[in-house]
Amino acid sequence: MNQVPVPSLDELWSILPEEASADAATPEVLSIGGVPVTELAERYGTPLYVYDETGLRRQIRRFTEGLRERWPNSEVLFASKSFPAVGMYRLAQEEGLSIDVAGGGELQMALAAGVDPARIHMHGNAKTDAELAMALDAGIDTIIVDNADELDRLERLLPARSGDRAATPQQLLLRVIPGVAAKTHASQATGGDESKFGLPLGQAAAAIERMRAHPLMDFAGVHLHIGSQILDVEQFAEAVSKLSGVTSDISGGTPFRTYDVGGGLGVKYTYADDAPAVDAYLDAVVAAAREHLPADARLLIEPGRSIVARAGVTLYRVTSVKRTGRTFVAVDGGLADQMDAALTGQRFEAVLANRLDAPWSESVQLVGRQCESGDLLVDGAPMPPAEVGDLVVLATTGAYGYTLANNYNGALKPAIVFVGDGASRLIARRETYADLLATHEPAIVSRA
Ligand SMILES: Cc1ncc(COP(=O)(O)O)c(C=O)c1O
Structure with a gap:
């Protein structure tokens, strides 16, 4: 018997951006502002803050x-x-x-x-x-x-x-x-x-x-x-x-x-x-x-x-799936780019965004990559069995996500894109390792 609380389609759309959709031609892939998330991940990398402009x-x-x-x-x-x-x-x-x-x-x-x-x-x-x-x-x-x-x-x-x-x-x-x-x-x-x-x-x-x-x-x-x-x-x-x-x-x-x-x-x-x-x-x-x-x-x-919460989602790529009695789906971000779950206990919903149409048969611990057991993005997220390389959308993260982003474990702050009418534009680029090092010696010593 299926114990997983699978959301109805109406429930699903109610927590995603207003312009989220599944294209009839590719019903398995979530689009935001008319742009498939697979395309966004390919072009800008992950984790990525995506806003429905x-x-x-x-x-x-x-x-x-x-x-x-x-x-x-x-x-x-x-x-x-x-x-x-x-x-x-x-x-x-x-x-x-x-x-x-x-x-x-x-x-x-x-x-x-x-x-x-x-x-x-x-x-x-x-x-x-x-x-x-x-x-x-x-x-x-x-x-x-x-x-x-x-x-x-x-x-x-x-x-x-x-x-x-x-x-x-x-x-x-x-x-x-x-x-x-x-x-x-x-x-x-x-x-x-x-x-x-x-x-x-x-x-x-x-x-x-x-x-x-x-x-x-x-x-x-x-x-x-x-x-x-x-x-x-x-x-x-x-x-x-x-x-x-x-x-x-x-x-x-x-x-x-x-x-x-x-x-x-x-x-x-x-x-x-x-x-x-x-x-x-x-x-x-x-x-x-x-x-x-x-x-x-x-x-x-x-x-x-x-104003901004619902319009924004965070796009992650699955980096590992571990079944140890519980299923841990780990993604390439975490509390460095999404502090609110740990800071305020805010509960979010997650969607396996490149396989929307697969049966949602598992309840998983969606975890991040920072060195804290509290780096738990969703405690019990219903989703289809995830595989390495899948794309996860964490919904309703448009507010205070980018605000609270930090460099825990040397994480680089993600890029931000605005999407609409089938096009995307970069609003902030992803940090680089050079950005990370720019405020430290020897960079500052050699410039002094
Ligand atoms: C003075 C002030 N105004 C407005 C806000 C915005 O609050 P919210 O994002 O919940 O609308 C805050 C948030 O802490 C605030 O401190």
Whole structure:
């Protein structure tokens, strides 16, 4: 009797990119954006991050058009930490998104992509002088202040700006802790009372007074972000409701110009997950905004994961199959390019992408090549009996996969390709061993 929980075709397509398909001529091979994965593996090698560009753009429009229809005085910021690639910053701007960066590196990538500084917002709970100076020099739209020490830094840095901007006040938001404990993995909850991000509501008043009093600070309003991979939209509504208290209790009832309610919408990773649609999320946020925020306020949201997760998959090649009582299918990547399974316990689904039509008769341990038993990409993945050389697609890895990629065991960070309309283009090349050695002696000694 077959004990393996085989997904239905509908379930299969629900976790793959929107433009995934099996061509009638080659029903055994998965295509993404009209390009067979066999072709992608051949041309770019594996592991490979593959993004369905058409689906990605469609998902962005669900956010931009959906928010504009419901609350015209609004802005959707792409939380770029979820997929910090120069090609993605460019695509995001093309689609009308503004950009949220956390730190100098993401700011540099956004600027390199040609993003207009007037559409960049900078986050971070430990910004350095150098990063703040970089943001001020670039003339970014908004800095989201996390703490009183950051205000000390800004007080020193603002008057030191050169040129035309020296006398222009910098727009600032204050990050507050709303006291909403998001129902998600502990490492992804950021809005509870214990959070290291932002100031508790009780300490916000002093910071707001300071910003309001300073001639070079333009205090616009407040920011919150309760966490990531949140599947209950009522939690976002609850967070927004906490902001009505902020204006009345903290600033003597004076409404703020801007309310940024962060990101965090969760996505469907597994066949069993039930994730809210973008519309359901926007309905909940905007209903709460209508009830609790001033009608003429500017409303900002910062989705990351929910924009990029489903559009992206990671393509691996099987390097060994071991049957020791359990079946271990090992691939040529692992937690060096896919940290989330180990970091947050996130469950993913995998597909044997070059033999889609073979009977799914085994439940396997899909493992990576890093030296950790925790390098387990999927614990119990249903699939046909795999063989060396087969291609595995790990689904829904478009968010935080490339972000968290590292060089564990000397692994080289994979390349990224965008696919659509039957064509593919390289967005980031694979690292080389020369890249790996470039920051070490003797390379640095000989250049010094
Ligand atoms: C301040 C801020 N905004 C937005 C996001 C994006 O969250 P998500 O990718 O879950 O939408 C994050 C992620 O941690 C964040 O820290």
